[in-house]
Amino acid sequence: MTDTIAAIATPFGSGGIGVIRISGLQSFNLAAKIFSKTPADVDKRAPQFISHRVSHGFICDGETTIDEVLVVPMKAPRSYTAEDVVEIQAHSGTIVLRRILDLLFSHGARPAEPGEFTRRAFLNGRIDLTQAEAVADIINARSDSSLKFAASQNLGTLGQSIRNMISGLTQFLARLEAAIDFPDDAGAFSYTSRDKAELQLVADKIGGLIQQHKDACFLKTGIRLAICGEPNVGKSSIMNRILEKEKSIITAVPGTTRDPIEDSLIIEGIPFVIVDTAGIHQTDDLVEIIGIEKARDQIEAADIVLYVIEPGKPFPEKTVSTTLPDDKPVIFAINKMDLAHELDLPQPPSTYADTSPVEVSALTGQGINTLRTKLLERCIGNLEIGDDAVIPNLRHKNALVQALEHMTTMMEGLENGQEEETLALDVKNCIDHLGTITGDTAPPDILDAVFNNFCIGK
Numbered sequence: 001m002t003d004t005i006a007a008i009a010t011p012f013g014s015g016g017i018g019v020i021r022i023s024g025l026q027s028f029n030l031a032a033k034i035f036s037k038t039p040a041d042v043d044k045r046a047p048q049f050i051s052h053r054v055s056h057g058f059i060c061d062g063e064t065t066i067d068e069v070l071v072v073p074m075k076a077p078r079s080y081t082a083e084d085v086v087e088i089q090a091h092s093g094t095i096v097l098r099r100i101l102d103l104l105f106s107h108g109a110r111p112a113e114p115g116e117f118t119r120r121a122f123l124n125g126r127i128d129l130t131q132a133e134a135v136a137d138i139i140n141a142r143s144d145s146s147l148k149f150a151a152s153q154n155l156g157t158l159g160q161s162i163r164n165m166i167s168g169l170t171q172f173l174a175r176l177e178a179a180i181d182f183p184d185d186a187g188a189f190s191y192t193s194r195d196k197a198e199l200q201l202v203a204d205k206i207g208g209l210i211q212q213h214k215d216a217c218f219l220k221t222g223i224r225l226a227i228c229g230e231p232n233v234g235k236s237s238i239m240n241r242i243l244e245k246e247k248s249i250i251t252a253v254p255g256t257t258r259d260p261i262e263d264s265l266i267i268e269g270i271p272f273v274i275v276d277t278a279g280i281h282q283t284d285d286l287v288e289i290i291g292i293e294k295a296r297d298q299i300e301a302a303d304i305v306l307y308v309i310e311p312g313k314p315f316p317e318k319t320v321s322t323t324l325p326d327d328k329p330v331i332f333a334i335n336k337m338d339l340a341h342e343l344d345l346p347q348p349p350s351t352y353a354d355t356s357p358v359e360v361s362a363l364t365g366q367g368i369n370t371l372r373t374k375l376l377e378r379c380i381g382n383l384e385i386g387d388d389a390v391i392p393n394l395r396h397k398n399a400l401v402q403a404l405e406h407m408t409t410m411m412e413g414l415e416n417g418q419e420e421e422t423l424a425l426d427v428k429n430c431i432d433h434l435g436t437i438t439g440d441t442a443p444p445d446i447l448d449a450v451f452n453n454f455c456i457g458k
């Protein structure tokens with residue numbers, strides 16, 4: 001890392017300002033060679049850079065002034081890369097930035113590779129690998145929630161929690177190794193109930209992080225909502241109301257919807273995939289029977305079910321009990337409330353988790369907003385993603401899964417009096433996998449994979 005690198009740090013194209021970043025031992029010297037407090041045709045005055053103080057002046061190539069700029073010099077380690085860094089704020093035009101960069105190259109700077117500034121920050125120990133990855137996530141964030149999680153990771157929360165686990169495991173490993181290396185002094189390894197509790201805590205934390213990764217994927221692909229119920233209760237009408245478009249065909253003829261109809265929408269930033277299904281009831285109609293089969297498959301595949309009932313009829317206990325799974329959240333909605341004034345409302349029996357149906361009318365739109373809110377509450381309530389959550393990415397998750405496997409084998413081994421050598425090997429492997437997350441034990445190919453995702457200048 002002795003060479004000094006330079007690159008344009010802002011996007012290509014014209015804009016207010018463009019930034020060129022230089023990092024390495026020669027940064028200050030290189031900047032001084034091309035920068036002058038006065039334009040090129042006036043007597044040149046050599047700059048006196050003071051760290052973290054902005055200098056105004058000109059970039060000059062011999063007798064030619066290229067641009068009027070501001071220069072921000074930053075002495076190591078108080079810089080992005082923890083090396084000497086100079087940032088030149090010039091006018092943002094492709095030609096002008098290119099000229100300044102070429103000038104730096106002609107004085108000995110080397111073009112930076114993709115992600116090389118962030119890679120140096122990592123190699124110099126200023127940030128861990130999770131924080132480096134968060135830089136890419138912040139740049140690529142497409143929604144408020146992904147920005148929030150990336151920002152939290154940028155603060156190093158995930159890395160810190162992984163390092164705490166590694167530190168606990170390392171102490172445990174040291175005791176195991178003492179028992180292996182010095183059996184006479186250390187005596188046989190004794191495994192206490194406190195060890196057991198602490199190891200279990202680490203295993204639970206790893207499991208929790210894996211779950212958070214899964215929950216976050218759920219947020220990316222969309223929460224599947226299946227709308228089901230008996231024929232003609234207004235399932236398709238509710239689907240269209242929620243979507244605010246005429247997606248599903250509605251008629252007074254029972255059995256209109258046969259193939260499941262699917263569409264997606266975002267409610268308050270949370271993506272949903274909504275599926276309208278055929279009405280479930282006893283029938284001899286072959287086509288309807290197939291539709292009902294498909295409806296059941298959709299309920300099976302759903303993350304949450306909206307079961308629609310209607311006023312003036314008793315609660316369809318038989319259909320519901322043979323249709324609804326126990327392991328999914330279910331919301332009941334009584335539709336056609338515009339007709340309800342002279343009719344009795346069906347009441348779900350107390351055996352169901354949610355016995356207060358949302359009262360809606362797909363015809364008038366009444367209650368649809370309440371339904372959306374309830375949907376959100378039920379779905380978000382099931383996610384273990386809190387405001388301060390850290391979301392492991394796929395790379396982290398794969399490492400966590402492997403770490404957990406070694407943890408589980410090791411803990412079983414402890415219970416069964418496994419040899420200390422075997423136990424120690426599992427603890428080491430577990431630590432190594434955790435270490436790939438923070439970058440403490442990341443082999444070069446992992447680093448390449450991470451930093452190749454960056455663009456030049458980051």
Ligand SMILES: Nc1nc2c(ncn2[C@@H]2O[C@H](COP(=O)(O)OP(=O)(O)O)[C@@H](O)[C@H]2O)c(=O)[nH]1
Nearest residue numbers: 232233234235236237250251252336361362363
């Ligand atoms: N009065 C009233 N009629 C409705 C309402 N929702 C649906 N309908 C009518 O009920 C019939 C069946 O609706 P549809 O959405 O096809 O029901 P599905 O078979 O459950 O999909 C149609 O004639 C709709 O116009 C509502 O909120 N109020």
Ligand SMILES: [Mg+2]
Nearest residue numbers: 235236256257
């Ligand atoms: Mg329908």
